[in-house]
Amino acid sequence: MPEPAHVPADLPRLAPRERDTSKRDYGRVVVVGGSSGMAGAPALAAMAALASGAGLVELAVPESVVTIAAGFDPCVMTRGFPAEPDGMFAASAGASVRMRVAAADAVAIGPGIGRSPAVTTLVHDLWHDLPQPAVFDADALYALAALDAARLASHAGPRILTPHAGEMLRLLGADPADTRGRDRPWLEAQAADLARAIDAVIVLKGPGTLVVGGSRHAHNETGNPGMATGGTGDVLTGVIAALLAQGLASFDAARLGTWVHGRAGDLAAHDLGEISMTARGLLDRLNRAWRDATAPRSS
DSSP, rough: OOOOOOOTTTOOOOOOOOSSSSSSGGGGGEEEEOOOOOSSHHHHHHHHHHHTTTTTTEEEEGGGHHHHHTOOTSEEEEEEOOOOSSBBOOGGGGGHHHHHTTTTEEEEOTTEEEEEEEHHHHEEEEEEEHOOOEEEEEEHHHHHSSSSSHHTTTTTSSEOOOOHHHHHHTTTTTTHHHHHHHGGGHHHHHHHHHHHHHHHEEEOOTTEEEEETEEEEOOOOOOOOOGOSTTTHHHHHHHHHHHHHHTTOHHHHHHHHHHHHHHHHHHHHHOOOTTOHHHHHTTTTTTHHHHHHSSSSOO
């Protein structure tokens, strides 16, 4: 049996579900991402959002991968938008994507989205203009790194960024290979300063993941080295987006989502071993992690 979960007494909670309720009471998440060869990344985020309580989840992906993305889970709605020959979003997709996300309660942007001028413009527009809470991850962070702190501070809604050390360095205008990325206290201080400067929450992934925003911060206690495998960050993005869609504030959604994500990783490591666990193995254990997070807590 895995070690019993230690749930912090101050870990945020989701409200219990009322008996007389429907899927529309738990929010619509739209995941914007995907490109040729990267259809699985947004699909992982979408499936994680469903497994974390979102009532409706939709994928907004380039037409080049819409059929593949639709095949991962029949519970996820999927829409394709104009694509370039290289399989990434075309510049002409921007207006349609923005119209589509207007109906969302929360948006996840970046898994598998790739890097191109059209993608950069789309990410910048969504960052600045979306009134809904949004999570930015993966290559969306690469696009945002082109903006300085003053421009990043200009956004219409709550924002969460989920960088690993290299992505954090890039957001700071440094080389992702800079050796300062191994100086965890320095990097965490920089993340806290940036979060305050741009009025956002930053989830700095790594050992003891830091969740920081404004005057609040917390280190996460769950997780293990087996989670250093492709796709686990996409799962985290989907979990946090689902919590935003259900009405949690940005910091609370990031903190609770990070704890549950790490707990699912610990369960996967117990069942599969750290070497053999995958993002799909973590995704498949979110249900057990959520049972731990929602169990009655001792006073």
